[in-house]
Amino acid sequence: NNDVRSEQEVVDVGADEILVQVRVLIGSLNSIFKRLFDWQLSGPDYKSTKGMSSPSTQFVTSRRMGVYEPLHQIGMWEDPFKGLTSQHGIAATTIVEVDGLDKPDYTSNESVGPSKNDQEASIPNEKVQRRLAQNREAARKSRLRKKAYVQQLETSRLKLTQLEQELQRARQQGLFIGSSALDSSHMGSSASLNSDLAGITAFEMKYGHWVEEQHKQNGELRNALQVHITDIELRILVDHGLKHYHDLFNMKADAAKADVFYLMSGMWRTSAERFFLWIGGFRPSELLNVLMPQLEPLTDQQLLDVCNLRLSSQQAEDALTQGMDKLQQSLAQSVATDSGNYGSQMAAAMEKLEALEGFVNQADHLRQQTLQQMSRILTTRQAARGLLALGEYFHRLRALSSLWAARPCEPA
Amino acid sequence: MHYQTQSWGGYMAPRNMSVDPLERIQKLASENAVVIFSMSTCCMCHAIKRLFCGMGVNPTVYELDEDPRGKDMEKALMRLLGSSSAVPVVFIGGKLVGAMDRVMASHINGTLVPLLKEAGALWL
Numbered sequence: 001n002n003d004v005r006s007e008q009e010v011v012d013v014g015a016d017e018i019l020v021q022v023r024v025l026i027g028s029l030n031s032i033f034k035r036l037f038d039w040q041l042s043g044p045d046y047k048s049t050k051g052m053s054s055p056s057t058q059f060v061t062s063r064r065m066g067v068y069e070p071l072h073q074i075g076m077w078e079d080p081f082k083g084l085t086s087q088h089g090i091a092a093t094t095i096v097e098v099d100g101l102d103k104p105d106y107t108s109n110e111s112v113g114p115s116k117n118d119q120e121a122s123i124p125n126e127k128v129q130r131r132l133a134q135n136r137e138a139a140r141k142s143r144l145r146k147k148a149y150v151q152q153l154e155t156s157r158l159k160l161t162q163l164e165q166e167l168q169r170a171r172q173q174g175l176f177i178g179s180s181a182l183d184s185s186h187m188g189s190s191a192s193l194n195s196d197l198a199g200i201t202a203f204e205m206k207y208g209h210w211v212e213e214q215h216k217q218n219g220e221l222r223n224a225l226q227v228h229i230t231d232i233e234l235r236i237l238v239d240h241g242l243k244h245y246h247d248l249f250n251m252k253a254d255a256a257k258a259d260v261f262y263l264m265s266g267m268w269r270t271s272a273e274r275f276f277l278w279i280g281g282f283r284p285s286e287l288l289n290v291l292m293p294q295l296e297p298l299t300d301q302q303l304l305d306v307c308n309l310r311l312s313s314q315q316a317e318d319a320l321t322q323g324m325d326k327l328q329q330s331l332a333q334s335v336a337t338d339s340g341n342y343g344s345q346m347a348a349a350m351e352k353l354e355a356l357e358g359f360v361n362q363a364d365h366l367r368q369q370t371l372q373q374m375s376r377i378l379t380t381r382q383a384a385r386g387l388l389a390l391g392e393y394f395h396r397l398r399a400l401s402s403l404w405a406a407r408p409c410e411p412a
Numbered sequence: 413m414h415y416q417t418q419s420w421g422g423y424m425a426p427r428n429m430s431v432d433p434l435e436r437i438q439k440l441a442s443e444n445a446v447v448i449f450s451m452s453t454c455c456m457c458h459a460i461k462r463l464f465c466g467m468g469v470n471p472t473v474y475e476l477d478e479d480p481r482g483k484d485m486e487k488a489l490m491r492l493l494g495s496s497s498a499v500p501v502v503f504i505g506g507k508l509v510g511a512m513d514r515v516m517a518s519h520i521n522g523t524l525v526p527l528l529k530e531a532g533a534l535w536l
Contacts (some may be wrong), residue, residue, distance in 0.1 A: 090439040095518075114474045183416070206519065305522070308522055309520065309522075312519045312520050312522070312524075313464050313520060315463060315467060315519070316463065316516050316519055316520065318462070318463075318466055319459045319460065319463035319466060320459050322453045322459055323456055323458050323459025324455070324459075326458045326459075327454045330453070330455065340510040352455075355454075355455050355456065358456055358497075358512075359455075359456070359459075361513075362456070362459075362512055362513060362516065364516070365513050365516065366516055366520070369516060369517050369520040369521065370520055372521075373520050373521055373522075376521075
């Protein structure tokens, strides 16, 4: 269960982070494209001048440089995001002015030849020709690589923009509602999430110990009832047993504060026990049905009292059930209708959910009261038998759950 | 000097606005055998109403969120109960019984029914 919860936490926290990263990537891609325009038309010099010199003069002199440029810049195509931190401001003005002079052209660079000849006049012609051919070939290959690379970048940018839109949409639809809460006070909210998780983990551990202790106490009761111990000693065991249930209800109250839904789901109990779940635990009326056969013979007064208890616990149970039904109805209504104001609608729904903890507490209170009233009605010995019967009942339910889980699979 | 107020069921707002909210609560509580202070949106209040109805009792209910002086009465009840939730709270025979947990405990331990009979809210 812990894994499921932390996954959800990651999703909620991650949405905002993903959105931020997506936007950073898109920004980076945009500046790469701008720098590509720069490199096409000017040398490395342009980057360092920060747009101070006139673009037209740069343009004329750098065309000569343009042939060599790709050779030096090959490494850059492999690592698009290297060295991106500085250059953002330069590009915009460049492109506007450059456009006036010439369009960025990735495939042609015809004017190289003649100027090359002027420079290289002193070197023998064949070597010059060979060198020129090699340069042209290298330039061509570089241009092709650059073209492919730029296409890749374009595709990535498109994908990232689509992703950004999807995330925005999903966020608006409240799929990542957790992330906006974490936004405002990141440390605070994640701290409370962590403490909720810690609370549930602690509860699961304590409950595990509780079940073990319960098993031990059952054994003690069984022995005590078989041998002839005094009522006083038996009373101590009975009080011990009642206190043990009291401890359980206190544990559950703490768990309800940490995660009421977890408690109500009954995931902390075995499957067969969960089948009988009513507001996070056993039904008080069920308790009486389990105990009654074990307690005969009862005096007339006891019978009357037990009947009254049966009736009153049933009435209390029904009242709480109706309260829960009303809560469900009310919550469904407030979530179903679109009030147009998402924030206040959610706030109202949250307020309704807070009532759940109250119901779980009242249900446990009812269980506690029912147990105590039973112990008042019964004699010490009867109470001891009752506690043992109850303990064994839950033990058998737990065993049933294990057997069920381990049953051989039927052929399809 | 207190103005003689209309009963709440008459739907006329009492003229004297300076009555201490706690006094008002106690006055209203003494007017009927079973009096519940509630809020229309509160589901625990709904549960307590259903409990009494299920027992055959017809309680008098005051919805504080529908009362112009409800806020003050709410605060007074919170102080009275020493709790952060003012409602539901039950008075029987003019005397304070308490919130849901007290009401349920007294029902389970068998003291609620005699109390109701004494106040004339239940007949055998």
